[in-house]
Amino acid sequence: MNAVTLPLPSIPATSGIASFPRDQWYMAGFGSELSDKPVGRTFLNDKVVMFRTADGQVAALEDRCCHRTLPLSCGTLETTGLRCGYHGMLYAPDGQCLEIPGQDRVPAKARVRSYHLVEKNQLLWIWMPAQEGGAPTREAPDYPWHDHPDYKWGGGHYHYRAPWQLIHDNLMDLSHLGYVHLKTIGGNARLHMNAPMKVTAEGDTVKVVRHMPGSVPPPTYLAAWPFGAACDRWQEIEFHVSHLRIWTGAALPGTASLEDPQRHGFHMRGLHGITPETQETCHYFWSMSSNQHPDMPDTSQEVVDQTRFTFDEDRLVIEAQWENIRAFGPRAEWIDIHVDVGANRARRIVQRLSGQA
Amino acid sequence: MNAVTLPLPSIPATSGIASFPRDQWYMAGFGSELSDKPVGRTFLNDKVVMFRTADGQVAALEDRCCHRTLPLSCGTLETTGLRCGYHGMLYAPDGQCLEIPGQDRVPAKARVRSYHLVEKNQLLWIWMPAQEGGAPTREAPDYPWHDHPDYKWGGGHYHYRAPWQLIHDNLMDLSHLGYVHLKTIGGNARLHMNAPMKVTAEGDTVKVVRHMPGSVPPPTYLAAWPFGAACDRWQEIEFHVSHLRIWTGAALPGTASLEDPQRHGFHMRGLHGITPETQETCHYFWSMSSNQHPDMPDTSQEVVDQTRFTFDEDRLVIEAQWENIRAFGPRAEWIDIHVDVGANRARRIVQRLSGQA
Amino acid sequence: MNAVTLPLPSIPATSGIASFPRDQWYMAGFGSELSDKPVGRTFLNDKVVMFRTADGQVAALEDRCCHRTLPLSCGTLETTGLRCGYHGMLYAPDGQCLEIPGQDRVPAKARVRSYHLVEKNQLLWIWMPAQEGGAPTREAPDYPWHDHPDYKWGGGHYHYRAPWQLIHDNLMDLSHLGYVHLKTIGGNARLHMNAPMKVTAEGDTVKVVRHMPGSVPPPTYLAAWPFGAACDRWQEIEFHVSHLRIWTGAALPGTASLEDPQRHGFHMRGLHGITPETQETCHYFWSMSSNQHPDMPDTSQEVVDQTRFTFDEDRLVIEAQWENIRAFGPRAEWIDIHVDVGANRARRIVQRLSGQA
CATH class of the missing domain: 2.102.10.10 (Rieske [2Fe-2S] iron-sulphur domain)
Known part of the structure; x- marks a missing residue:
């Protein structure tokens, strides 16, 4: 034979x-x-x-x-x-x-x-370290929201059968909400897709900002804050090579400048620590911190639970994506579309810091 | 280390x-x-x-x-x-x-x-297609028995952890019935082994025919047709590169010419669509169509169920065979025996059509 | 891509x-x-x-x-x-x-x-055989204890996802008892570690002997033999390339010479047949034979059950060890310590008999 x-x-x-x-x-x-x-x-x-x-x-x-x-x-x-x-x-x-x-x-x-x-x-x-035994050359990142009196938080840990950068891609563009998260926080795909997206890069960070004034508040927002028929929403994504900080939230319509970092309203601050395990697998540590309205019931645990549900959906998509990338191999070229700007900038930073520039 | x-x-x-x-x-x-x-x-x-x-x-x-x-x-x-x-x-x-x-x-x-x-x-x-985008050069095969008024059919889909040609081998020689299907349609191993087998090839098809006049009718046949102690059985296997058509059945003894395609009696027409998935796995789509005697209860569903049971047994054998072929690798030479004539002709057709002739 | x-x-x-x-x-x-x-x-x-x-x-x-x-x-x-x-x-x-x-x-x-x-x-x-068809050049080993009137035995079969030599290592040094078998026969780690260990090699066998007079008898010993507060324990391990014989036991304090092969007392004779399956997996066949005191209930089945429990613990350790060896690969050098003398001699015999000397 x-x-x-x-x-x-x-x-x-x-x-x-x-x-x-x-x-x-x-x-x-x-x-x-x-x-x-x-x-x-x-x-x-x-x-x-x-x-x-x-x-x-x-x-x-x-x-x-x-x-x-x-x-x-x-x-x-x-x-x-x-x-x-x-x-x-x-x-x-x-x-x-x-x-x-x-x-x-x-x-x-x-x-x-x-x-x-x-x-x-x-x-x-x-x-x-780059070399075994190499000492840190700077302080570990600060994440004050875990210890901030206005916020309560919870979190979790995923083990992903997919390379870490596919999670960066996912988080750097929230326009997938309307397709992946149909059952939870989606439903307004067009609104996300059509909202102007501002992408800026500085050093080793990339920032993607979407402001959506006059949005219909989703159920979680309504449960947590006394919104009426409308709210002014924001999504601010900050990419650092080892983690992302995603600050979303909404204020009563016309009551806060979405440019003001001290703006009031309902705030959800997500931390996304994505650490390569191997070339094909990674850890995804996350937490979600939210503030409470003084006159409303505390919904922070509900916010954490819904976040977990949403991230479960992302995992299904990203692991299916990687399995397919593996199967097609180099035959599957990628076409870029408008929403990839932030993700691609993040990829260039990773590439540069990996010494592959 | x-x-x-x-x-x-x-x-x-x-x-x-x-x-x-x-x-x-x-x-x-x-x-x-x-x-x-x-x-x-x-x-x-x-x-x-x-x-x-x-x-x-x-x-x-x-x-x-x-x-x-x-x-x-x-x-x-x-x-x-x-x-x-x-x-x-x-x-x-x-x-x-x-x-x-x-x-x-x-x-x-x-x-x-x-x-x-x-x-x-x-x-x-x-x-x-051989080339991406290549258009069909002929019509897809006809399979009229699914739409024939005399027949009722049912089918199924197996995913095999074995290469497709091992299923061809299995179907091109039904002499395994007496060893693999001891619990169902076997029991007459010698009869199958000793019945004269006629193998003919034409173009890209191979035909294996066994006629067994004077056989003892198996239980399914007795349930479906008013046979007595004996029947004249036939097995006609037709190999096409992408599928096999296996026509089995029996007539009352001496009442039909087994050479006459229009012969009466109890007919089971099996379709076996075997499509490679990868080098080591394949799809096996099958259907079984049978006719009904006007004076007997309809046994077509029973025939489909028994077929499925029988195919489950084949799968165990063929997957065990492939696992063993994998384990022995090139050490395990194959000895051919008399029943391999049809299967080996089919293999030569596959080889030629794959451009390996 | x-x-x-x-x-x-x-x-x-x-x-x-x-x-x-x-x-x-x-x-x-x-x-x-x-x-x-x-x-x-x-x-x-x-x-x-x-x-x-x-x-x-x-x-x-x-x-x-x-x-x-x-x-x-x-x-x-x-x-x-x-x-x-x-x-x-x-x-x-x-x-x-x-x-x-x-x-x-x-x-x-x-x-x-x-x-x-x-x-x-x-x-x-x-x-x-070294060559296909090669005939045995000597008799298969004798193991008389299975047929000895003073002993009753039971045994089992493990399939290990680890190479066979890791089990040799484990058995050639019982000082791991105090760390791996905390829940069963451990508890006296220091006693094992500090007892003098005599290692001798002869031909293709290695012998490791530990005598521990004045030990506290463990529960199984107390159940099987009328020990009081103390007993004189022994562990005699005999390595042969295809199996180990481990003879453990204890006598009433000061009543038997631990050098006398005919000494009385409570005897547990373990057979450990370790046969490579592949480079990375092996079979582990074992039996445990023990004698019974005429005035005590028969504890031979209890001894077999506890042995199985103990070997389950070893398997967890050894399979975790191999998985880790696989993961670290050549990066993980091994440091030898005092307890490795016997195991390393056994490894040299395996190496020599494998023609790698």
Whole structure:
């Protein structure tokens, strides 16, 4: 019987396969996830274990014991560090092995790589250096809305079987609302598509702004704020290489300048931390913070729940999209349309920061 | 730690990997499958979306939006075409994009490939051209038994994790009945094996005929037709590259010439549309049409149900066979036996039509 | 859209990928598994079907019909051999085809490879020759404890998604008990780690001995034997390339010489037959034989059940370890510690017998 060798599959460049931007703070999770157990996650192809030490600090190491490669995330937390669940080697938060049970001497090379992990605004940020051991060259991002007295928030974590940039594309243009989110926040596809969109870029950020005065308020808005038949809506999307901040909301018609950052009204502030796991998969950490009208019932939990429902719909679309991109391979050229301006600028930033410019 | 690279798996040539016969009408499904939703399927490695237009016609396009490659089979049907479920681009049945929401101009290159799809005798046939855009050079096959007043029919669709030619092999020789279908229509292995088998080839078709006069009628036959202790049975298998027609049945002993195409008796006419999906998987669309004796209860549904049960058994065997072929690879040479004559002729036709002669 | 080709995955050398020791008897299962149906299993990448003939002998063939490669393990047993479940070819226990239904002549080349399989002490052992057709150069191993009047035994079969040598590593050093088996037989990690360990090698075997006089008896020991507050424990591990024999137990304090092979007390004799399936998977056949105190209830079934529970824990660890080794690839160097002496000697024997020395 003759045999034939199948060619290797080729991955479309949309996967951002060539490399990832390094020397960046990426979102690694939520502070609340680290309590009495270590948490293992892969970021930018690096397997990492995160844990909280006895004094409340957070730490991150390579997720392997240097003895026989058991994941340290299968181990247990002790006062001084993380103990491997196979032969009991104990690791300090800096990756040095402190103890090899039954052996007097601990060789200096008995250590694993450590990562800079910080907890800030109830978020975990990990520095993914260009060179192993490289120290952060700037502070992790601020996200004040989690700690702001006017806002309440909730969030979640998706594991995506799709490359991270497909989520950027999705978020950088909300015109898909009317087609993807028919069951929830859609219904006004034309309004979104036809509203003027302002795209500006500065440094490593891109901003996409749509103002839609005189809109019909969707149900969630009506439940949260005393709108009548109309409201002045805004969508302001800010792309940073490791996350997006999407500020949406509405004011009573004609009562606030949509140009004024201090404008009143109903505010929803979404954080979207998108961290590559591998070339073809990623983490999507999100939170939604909203304010409450003093005379209305608190709808913040409802806003979080509806956000989750909406993001579930996005996941179905984006994973189907990637599966199809994989299937068609290089045969499927992309035609750009008007709504792609912001997304394409974001892609150029990612490309430049990945050293592929 | 040293590392070793595993060799690429090699696919035995039995998969028909090298190429597929093109410029052929293949079965794509049943007309009844196309109603209010598009249907996505892969044929000969091409991902295709099929749908029915407002005027009742059927159409087939490449299953991707030319914008960002979402499968069009995730979209929705409208009066003038198929709308993508991501950003709402609308496609005509010929693959041209008719509308890009929010954009005035639709560029001419905003189009996807279309396929010739026809509905005939309640079947869908798709033309898979040798060159993209190639038009059919002949009519799709006729299958009059679906519309014949003497017959009632039912059918189904299997997705096989095995290459299409293994199903040809199976159907071109029914001597496996006595071993695979022990629980249903088997039981007379020797009779099948020893009945004279006549194999003839003409053009791109092969015919295998077994006549078994004086057989004991199996239970289904007894339920459908007033046979006594014996009947004169026939099996006539006709191979066409994209489908097989298997005509089995029986007449009262000595009452009909088994050479006469107009012979009376109990008739079961099986259609077997086998369409490659990929090198290692295929679609198997089948139907079974049977006639009814005027004085007997209608057993056509029972015949369809038993056929399905029997085909389930074949699937187990053929998928186990392919998994084993994959595992042994080129080590497992094939020994031919007497029953392979018809199957091997069919393989030579497939090979020639695939341009591998 | 540009495309990029992903590199082939590389398998760390810990998988023992390069080759396996051949000209060895490997465990293939338990005699009780062969009754009225053939059993298909893969050993050292060879797909094998095992069956019991009408006269009670056991036999093993390549698991494929030489006609169209259906696994013979899908077939049925007859008095003279194994009949294929597709077209009914009948094979003798030596691999020769005896009958092709409907065909007078059976060609000599209609045969499949046979293997030497023996049943001994209720175990099945298969000879995996260096050259196809190579005959055994020695007897299959003896395992008298299965047939010893003082012992009762039970066992099981695991399929591991990990290379066989990771199980050797695990068993050659029981110091992991205190970390992996916290819920069952662990709890005295320090005691194990600090007990003197004697490692000796002779020919193709390695022996690791730990004596722990004055130990606190664990619950199972207390249930099976009238220990008080203390007992003198032993662990004697004997590595052979295809299996390990682990003899653990305890005597009343100071009543038996732990050097005397005939010592009395509570004895647990574990057999661990580890047979490679592929480079990355293996079979793990095990049994546990224990003796009973004349004045105590019979705890042999309890001992087998607890052993199974403990081995379930090992499997979780070892499969997680291999998944991690796969993920890190050659980046993850191994640091040796004191407990690895025995395991590393065993690895050198495997390497030498695999012709990689």
